[in-house]
Amino acid sequence: MFTNNPFESAAKALLNGAGKLSSDDAQSAAKEMMDSLRAWGDLVQTQAQAAQVASVEAVEDFKSVRDPMAAFEAFRSNTQKMLALSATHLQETMALSIEQFNAGVDLLQERHPTPDAFAPVAQGMKKAASAVESGMLAALNTGIEATGTKPAAKKSRAR
Numbered sequence: 001m002f003t004n005n006p007f008e009s010a011a012k013a014l015l016n017g018a019g020k021l022s023s024d025d026a027q028s029a030a031k032e033m034m035d036s037l038r039a040w041g042d043l044v045q046t047q048a049q050a051a052q053v054a055s056v057e058a059v060e061d062f063k064s065v066r067d068p069m070a071a072f073e074a075f076r077s078n079t080q081k082m083l084a085l086s087a088t089h090l091q092e093t094m095a096l097s098i099e100q101f102n103a104g105v106d107l108l109q110e111r112h113p114t115p116d117a118f119a120p121v122a123q124g125m126k127k128a129a130s131a132v133e134s135g136m137l138a139a140l141n142t143g144i145e146a147t148g149t150k151p152a153a154k155k156s157r158a159r
Contacts, residue, residue, distance in 0.1 A: 032107075036100055043096055047089045054085050080147065087144050091137065098133045102126055
């Protein structure tokens with residue numbers, strides 16, 4: 001018997017759906033989860049490496065500085081580089097998030113009892129996600145323009 005707690009509905013859904021889950025469905029779901037985790041792991045790794053390279057470059061820039069104005073210029077330049085790198089990382093993160101959200105919506109529609117009836121809802125969800133992405137990118141670009149930085153060159157993600 002279930003008690004009234006936050007996990008009750010999740011437990012009911014798991015128990016009710018367990019009989020309908022085939023091994024192929026389970027493997028497919030596990031593969032999708034692993035692909036998603038791999039994509040995030042790859043993204044984090046490339047972003048961490050880029051941040052490490054930028055940090056090493058910043059330290060190298062400061063090693064030879066003797067003049068206060070040169071130190072200020074090195075600091076300004078490295079700050080702009082880090083802002084540009086951060087902006088690029090946010091763009092990559094948003095792109096992966098939206099891509100995975102849309103894939104989840106597609107899967108939801110595919111598994112819906114009446115996929116055609118769910119199609120307008122799925123389309124609305126994707127439009128909302130696109131609007132969120134556009135708003136975030138516009139805000140990010142406004143910030144980039146205000147600081148006078150340019151986003152770092154985008155690197156393609158391997159899948």
